[in-house]
Amino acid sequence: MHGLPVAFKDTHLTRGMRTTLGSPVFAEQVPDEDELVVARLQGAGAVRMGKTNVPEFGAGSHTFNPVFGATRNPYDLRRSAGGSSGGAAAALAAGLQPIADGSDMGGSLRNPASFCNVVGLRTTPGRVPSYPTVNVWDTLTVPGPLGRTVADVALLLSVMAGPDPRCPLSLETPSPDAFRAPLERDTRGLRVAWAPDLGGRVPVDPDVRDVLGRQGAVFEALGWRVTEDCPDLDGADAVFRTLRARAFHLSLGAVLDAFPGQVKATVVQNVEEGRRLTADDIARATAEHTRILLAATAFFQRYDVLLAPVSQVAPFDVDLEYPTVVDGQRQESYIDWMRSCSWLSLLGAPALSVPAGFTADGLPVGLQIVGPPRAERAVLEVGAAFEAATGWGRRRPPLR
Template structure:
């Protein structure tokens, strides 16, 4: 269907791949694309609080420069003309980066983070920043600087986190692409909660600079979008080697562009509905994920209920995560303790309590788990499992305290379905798996219920470094289901 440039909602509903093609063929200008998204942000964002810093004037000026480049006949980047709002933990030169903390409420970096630099070099146009939890700690997006981000499918619910602003912006059609990051599910959980797509990448696939620890393996950056193809397009700009990053992988990002064609016939699939009995799962989530097995079987895949060796993964993750918080944020505990949220203080103090023996044990066990993961994926092409153990929960809760009758004792506990798989060092794709039934979801009735149902995500995990295969399988699953095409009903 032809796009009329003045129909901003229709234009904003187009996939990133389609939008980029229209701009490249001069059927739309970058200014028209950016203007349409700015118009929608003005109308829709106040109800969601997904985008927390906006530079409309700068974005329009950048769009005009992009159109001049198009007219010149110069070679265009794969993201040419696409607007993006960067996660508010990723430094952006000349635009404030708050980390959701009062300590950085007015902080304006002098340099871009490497992924920001790469995405803009590929032609994307920066329009602003997306909301995060304080220092990206936790999978529910709220902070004392900007408040909470609401779920576009039910504004009384959480959008997830820490890339909650990014996921909500995508779902609400405020941006066509978004960058995210993921340590324990910070990219996958919000993708699941907001019915969009997010890819946790293999460590080293997207090099990270600046960083306090070039050898970090838990926290990675990754692309988000409304379709698997859009995620692959963005990954093509983010990925690629950098000699300053010793773990960076040599594969150029361009290999992720192009058609994601894959026949699922004969695919070897391991299905782990509760990660081998290690995690409680909300019954509605479990039921929806179980239905997806039939999708793979109908396409000719061989599905077996099985799970990788995750014994010890809990200790490995929590130990190495605590060390990362100690390394990155430890000095703030001494200088600004009163301005940090309690859960953040807890994270840092967990790191300060670690001994050299604790770290040695975690590294040794992490090595064993990696080798076990490689052996597991010699038997299976992919693992499928729930992304999140719960449905999007009440926005006023800090975290779910009970899952299927089991108490969750800290704000990390409910994220195990994501963070236990983090330890494998494997690419993990969150794709929409459907919606719950009428009025379901576990929140109080009345204003907290939803007639349309709540989104649930499926996690597709592949061998380390197998992003291309995971994307192809995700695209085939997406084509067979179409769950991601269901847009939220917004004013």
């Protein structure tokens, strides 16, 4: 990556350069160390040129904060670029940088990739280790790559991935070329599960359904064997909310105590939810999470990949905090509208967002390709085949 300019996500520590986390509390913070993913990219020759915008503390899938304002979508400046890696995805789409780092808890790599017509990969927990961290056992939040093509994402993953002794869950990389070797392969006969609404569990706006529904002809032309099916995700919402609340309490509880009244209300709400959790709540969520993951393991013995919407909506008004209605159904919180991503975070599996077309209003829509745990290479190959067959990623925004 020698010479490639990169602006790092503003939740990732950068030594000697401000890392604000999108919060007034840390607006002048200058770390004295690099986050592991930052150190790896710079060690491979990438040139640091700045930071990319995030929601405050990376909370939410719409990028706005009191420090730098909102990140707008290059395809329509009136729309959201998604989040929490929204600044990274917008910079890629606008041609400001060739590759970008990000992270994903409930869709923070996949949703902005979908909104900005680029490619984003949520990795298997441990594939890209995270350090420093308050919880080395965390499997919900993972760092990962963004790029304008699947091949660029694979190249970046080859630098990000690999074990670290401080991260006990980190995975060995099979070989130096495990991800960056050419991705072209014959995918005919691929066993595909198609879940347009996660088995009827989530609402999807008609404009998104329409774009993704047209991809059936592409699947057929590629020779894929497609069956409408979905893993067992019963109870996924309660599990995700519990684990997310625990993570917020662990990482931001002390910040709330030190800076009362200076953190956005939704973050305060999430931390307080975490503080109210009981041992029984966490035990129940852990057991349910295990059941869901094991059911998914059996599911992926029948299918090579799962295909689903990335986002349940197209890019929405930049002045909204979050979509409050999806296909006529009320969304009660700022994470409800991203269940198409957040529930799949529980599978411990790689999930790729790849451009899949545009709405009648010219707004990007992404297809989510999910594989078995640790199967990043297979997911990238499937994504590359779909990308080559459609070419949607080559459509760039009309910059003025």
